[in-house]
Amino acid sequence: MSRLLLILLTFATNVYAASPSSGLEQIAHQHFETYCFDCHDSDTKKGDFDLIGSLDKGDFDSSLLFENLITGKMPPAKKKQPSPEERRSLLAWLAQQQVESTPNSFRRISRHEFVHSVNDLLDTNIDLTNQIPEDRGTYTFDSDRRIQLTKEQLMAYFTAADEMLEFAFPANGFHPETTWVTSSIKESHETYRIYAREHKDGLLFSWMRSNNGRPYPFFYDHFNPPVKGWYDLTFDAAKMGEFPDDISLMVFAGKYFYADDRPQPQHLLKVISLGNEELKSHTVRVFLKPGENVSVHCYSKHTWKQDKGEQGAYIEKLTARGPVFESWPPKSYQTVFAGLPIEAPDRGAHAHITVTAQTEAMRSVIKRFAERAFSSPLSEAELKPYDQVALDHLQAHGDFVAAAKVGIKAIVSSHRFLLVPGEHRNDSFRVAADLARSLWLSVPDQRLHELAARNALNSATLKIELARLLAAPKSKRMIGSLCAQWLNLRSHDNVSPSLKLYPTYNDLLNHYLPIETKSYIAHLIEHNLSVSHLIDSDFSILNQQLAQHYGVDGVIGQKMRKVSFEPDSPRGGLMTMGSVLKVTTDGFDTSPILRGAWVSRNIVGNTLSPPPENIEVIEPDLSKATTLKEQVAEHKKSKSCLSCHKSIDPYGFALESFDATGQWRTQYRVKTEHHATFQYRPEGFFKRGSQVDASGDLGGSKFDNIADLKDLLLVDHTKVAYNFAKILFEYATGSAPSLEHRMDLHEMIPTKAEDCRMRDLVINVLTYSHTRK
Amino acid sequence: MTRKEFLKFGTALPLALHSLNLRAAEKSKTPPKRVMFICNSLGFYETNFFPKTRGDLSTSTYLDGIKTRDKMTVFQNLFHPGMSTSNHDSEKSFLTGAPNPEAASFTNTISLDQLLAQHLGGDTRYPSLPLSIYDRGWGCSWNSRGAAIPPMHDETLIFNTLFGEEDLAAKKQQITNDQNVVRCLYRDMQQLKARGAGASKLDSYRTIIHELEAQLKHEEFWLNAKKPVVNNTLSADSEFAFSTKIKNLLELSKQAFQTDSTRMITFTMDWINGAINVPGATGGWHSFSHHGNQPGTIEKLTRIEVDIMKHLNKFLFDLDQIKEGDGTLLDNTTVVIGSNFGDASNHTHNNLPTIIAGGGYRHQGHTVLKKPTPLCNLHLELLHRHNIDAGSFGSSEQDMRLLKG
Incomplete structure (x- = not known):
């Protein structure tokens, strides 16, 4: 008892004694004495750790003690264990001792979130992430609140927004859809050209690697995408050879490069698996830019460096078609200019799509876009600056689409879009934005908007919505993002x-x-x-x-x-x-x-x-x-x-x-x-x-x-689950859970492994992350 | 901005607005500092390049005839570490020092020229001018994300970019639009502030918008500034196309410096398969570079290299004829001539042929280092010499203060 007394006396002279938790503190210290001091006193100092001395001096890492206690690392399994209530009091006391760190009240959205959001808002699909600098530095999570928005980043967003808007609504109109066929390949280095041999009406490729080990790509002749966009590439191809496995036809894009026998990296667009079938058409949809050439590399361990015989990947011809659009006029017009007269000439020739409308129509275009982007209903006063920049342009130049582009650029450059949380009409809109950002790296959809408009995103509806968002294909973005960061x-x-x-x-x-x-x-x-x-x-x-x-x-x-x-x-x-x-x-x-x-x-x-x-x-x-x-x-x-x-x-x-x-x-x-x-x-x-x-x-x-x-x-699933919960929390909020949050997260974990299920856990943790006080 | 931040983010076009106003005044006083890198991607035949007698440049086959010999230092025993498995890809690391460029997943780091350009280039129309002989899409210049900055290779296009008339209507409209967007964002902040929106958030954003506005002003300035008037003196000799190309690109470099259109030029003398024609030799430059010590092949390779040296000699001499301040343009321009290969025949990366000419240094003629020294030590020194406070660069160990004066 003397030890405890000593500690209490010491504490009486510092700030802790004045806190309302002194009752809790006394209980906590009793438990420390019962369960910890035997090993962690100044004599035994097990693991080189003297808890008494540390508590005494007020010099201890509360989060380390907390983690050891909550994950059951301490006290060791063979020692006397505190009851769940006792453990909770210890944890609660430690949570109080955590040095307050107030993370920034806001964060910038990441480049991934920017590109996905703008794509969804414009109904386009163009990946510009790699053109925007990675501003994460050494932090683990893209969402980390310590990362500041910089001028360089904003400039990059400016440029990316221009490019995305230009892709959606090209000032010079749309290139006609063209189709071309090619079955010959460009000249390649003498060491390798023997592995693409003429066969029937096309070419038979065997597998080989260049002398630096990279896949050696064969470039197709007569290939030059006229504009950047989506193209359908159809390979009429077949596997040749008596072996069970498929041959992989890897389709690359990159700059044709013959200078060297050491090919420069191409980027892999798609893989086509050639099985035991007759000659068949395989179509892949890929994004290409002018100057990019399509090349192929056919991999099968059975056809290594064959320059004769009848084994390999036979490609009769490649048919390219594009740029293709899923609908005409493109979806971007139908989404952004919904309800307005869109004039789209036939795609047979170069096509200029026009929208003929006036001031009021512009106001409604800007309002619809901004409300989605900012996840909030907006008053006339709030919309005024955005209306004005678009309407000024309309007045000066008379081109409705061009004017809308300026307004949209202002919206996606606004702090209301780039810094979160934004300014939301009610808390449901804030929650809707957070959910969409966590699961889709994007902005809320219509259903979330409707719920938020009724301020109906509460703990009951939230879980249903989370399950719905998780089931949507867009949730792949969260999985990819989580794997990129966590793993x-x-x-x-x-x-x-x-x-x-x-x-x-x-x-x-x-x-x-x-x-x-x-x-x-x-x-x-x-x-x-x-x-x-x-x-x-x-x-x-x-x-x-x-x-x-x-x-x-x-x-x-x-x-x-x-x-x-x-x-x-x-x-x-x-x-x-x-x-x-x-x-x-x-x-x-x-x-x-x-x-x-x-x-x-x-x-x-x-x-x-x-x-x-x-x-x-x-x-x-x-x-x-x-x-x-x-x-x-x-x-x-x-x-x-x-x-x-x-x-x-x-x-x-x-x-x-x-x-x-x-x-x-x-x-x-x-x-x-x-x-x-x-x-x-x-x-x-x-x-x-x-x-x-x-x-x-x-x-x-x-x-x-x-x-x-x-x-x-x-034997113990809780540690793994608890760790996953903490990671998900930090992913979603941009700051590590405080010790108090961690207690709540730990509470969510079912005691039986078979009851501790992944979707439930994801839903519970994300609900908590976005609605906690 | 701290050094760490500087290196982390890089700055596309660092510019204090007041420097625009000071620009004219300053120009008349002190001539600007400039840098040029020339990378001969197939190296120089060592026996002909390095002086046979230590310290005496006249004992080098290639350097004997250089007219500005007293304004240059040849460094011996510099190398690039971390290139053990690397081939022609080592060019990518010439100005970055990033190891293992041959690895399939290689990502480069910012190159020395781009780092220098951030510092030197703000007051000129083009912060840097990367050039190459051929159109490969990459050379020695790499941005802060490690992506290649495609060099320009078409002489006419380069001339027009530097000195020609351009239709700037679209670009001007773009700037106007952006300035309107910025005004819109200011107005939005104003009305939100009136409603009591988060002050710290608005403050941090306002700072950035302010910087962005300055950047747009800078771009607008250059869009409206008249380009210098320069006579087109490009040669059209097609018999020796390779030779003509090098001559023209060096001529354009001289004009670009002279008109202060840029202060940072990187010329990648790259190669492709196929024959080239220079006085006295016809054949594949790459094939000749793998001479395997065959005298006949070395003879042909030498013809090509002599031709290259001839143009470099003229370039340095021309720069030295242009008076500027108390000295010449060469005195204010650090010209680094080097290669990613020491011995191209065996693809080695030690004893890299390296010349530093001009720059106003007290030149040493021939500096032989006692032990193999990373080229990046010299890179680091060049950063320091241009007032960039970098602790290290690429594979650098230390700033050895190899440049005097």
Whole structure:
């Protein structure tokens, strides 16, 4: 008791004593004494942590204590446990101790949100995201409230808005739809042209890679899109050869480049899967710009460098048609100028679409657009500046569409659009805007507007609306955005596996790996499956390419579908997905520490302190005589290292069974000496190294491999769910949940794993995020 | 703006409005500082390039005849780290120092010329002028997002861009529209403020709109400013098209500097497959560059390189003939001539041939570094020399103060 008294005396002299929570404080300290002081006093100082001293000095990280307590890391399982009520009082007290940080009351919308919103408002589909600078800096979330809008960003939005408006309503009219056919390819480098050989009426392509390992694209002749827009490319093609799998016809676009035998990167537009069928037309709709040329690369491991014979991808001809519009006049006119006389001449020739209308019509166009963009009804006074800029232009130039474009540009450059929350008539409109932004990265639709107009977005209707928004195809944007940020898949393309070590890695696989993850998470939400699927599962969403990478037989064709794993498969769940395994390496070697820390923090949900400064970095070195594990075992020697690394290294060890491309391995690969210029070869430049040891020890429980580790993690689903809830909260609001918010989030998690379901969790967390006080 | 912010965001056209007003006055006083980068993408044959006797440029086959020899320094033992697996793609890193340009997922970083242009270029019509021989869509200039800035390659188009009459009606209308949009946004803020909308939000936004307005004023200024009148002296010699192209692009560079149309030019001397014709040799420049120490091939490669040196010699001499302030245009222009290859025949990236000419430095003639030194050290020094407070650049280790005076 003397200890407690001492603490209370000390506290009596500082601010805490004056707070109304002193009753709670006393209770909390009693619980600390009962459950924590045995180990964390100044003598024992377990884990190098003296709680008594820290509380005494008022110098402690309340959020770390909070996280350890709420996730059940502390007190350790074998020690005496506080009752749920006792734990809650401790958490509540810690939440009060959190140093107040008031995040900015507003944030700028991200470039993704800008482009999606403007596209939806204009009813266009043009992706200009890459032309707008990434302004996220080192923050994890695009929505982070610490990011300020800058002049550079606004200039970029100005330019993007011009381009999108020009695409929707081109000042010089619409190019007629044209169709052209081509079956010959442009001249290519002598080393490669032998792999596209004449056959019947077209060309037969075999698979080969250029000497730097990149796919070598063959460019079509007579190909020059007249304007930027959407085009239908129809390939009359067939698979040739007696093997079960499909051949992948990869369609690229880029600048024709013959100068070098080392092709410049093209961007992959679409993949066509050629199966066991007769010659058939395959049509893909793609976005092209003038100066871009379409090129093809036909991948099948069975047709490597064949310059004769009858195996490969046969393409008789390519028919291009465009620019195409889903309707005429284009939807953008019907949406923005709804109800006005739109004159659209036939598309046979160059077409100027005109809208003939006057002042009042302009007011209604601006009002409709602005109310959607700002998510609020607007008074005449509020609309006046926007009306005026459009009407001034109309008066000066007499062109209704051109004048509306100026007004619209002002609307999408306004702080009411770019900074959120905007100014909303009632709270329902604010909630509607937040929901649409979180789930669709866009502006509310008509239904949300109607509900908001009645101020009827309350906790009852909200869940129904969230389910509706989630079911819409636009929610794919949220899944993609979440994967990009939470799972860092936006860095996926920044890691390029060494082709010396992993010669089978290719662009097609690189294309599908992140798609697997996004499709899987979408599936979990759509089917409302248990959150434990984040850790382990008996299925994933795969296609032929991914299945081959994972060693799963019998998956033919590149269409993504649900595929069950054999019971003894190490796959299932996020940790063992190629995308995650790849993005946590440098493309050469795997580091159990870096990968372990990443998985531990982002998927398992452990709270880790940043690595201490001034320590020697352990770089795994496969050439050393000691094993990787012995090198990392250095951590065990020091208590202060071990306190964190016991929550890092085990995950990394278990995942050592997967190489930098996510493929299963039992032995390491060691690069062999290779001088002169790198020349790709299918067998790579490596030799077999030491055996992989994927065993370890997680909190006293031994495991032999990843499957064992997953079993250990499945015992407690709440930590994973709680972590996901925190991430979703931060994604949606742009700031990390306070400790009080975290208590609420934790309360939402059902105690049984089978009751803790993904869609429910998403709906509950987003409801909370956007309606919390 | 802190250095970190500067590097993070870059600034498209940094411009204090008052500098526009000061521009005329300032011009008469101190001549502006300019920089030019020339990257010969297939290198120079080392034996002919470097002086055979240390410190004596007259012992270099290529440099002996350079008339402005006393205004240049040749650096030996500079290299680009991180290019181990790289080939011709190393050109992409010439001015950025970004490693592994050959990786499929390579993303570049901002190039030195663009960083300098942000600082030097604000008062000119074109903050930077990237040029190349061919139309490949990329050269040595890369923006702050690591995207290629396509160089201009068509001499007539370049001449017209710099000095020709343009139909500016559409551009002027665009600026007017944007200025109206800005006025609309001010009015909107006014009426919202009257209604008591969030003050901090409005304040932060107003600052940006204000900056945007200044930017538009800057653009308007240049749209309305008359272009300098320059006689078209471009050569049309088609027998030696390659040679003509280099000559013309250097002539345009001289005129652009002379008229203060830009203060930052980057000339990427790129290559494509196929034969070129220079006095004394016909054949593929790329094929010749892989000479494999065959004397016949080296002879032909030398003819091409001698031809290139001839034009560079004239260019430097011409700049030095133009009086400016107390010196010459060359004295106010730092001309960096270099390559991404040390030995193009073997695709190595060490001992990069590097010349710094002009710029008013106390030139050393021939500086041989004791140990292999990242070219980016020199890049960093050039940033510092132009008052850009960068802690590092690309693969730089330190500013070694290799330039004197």
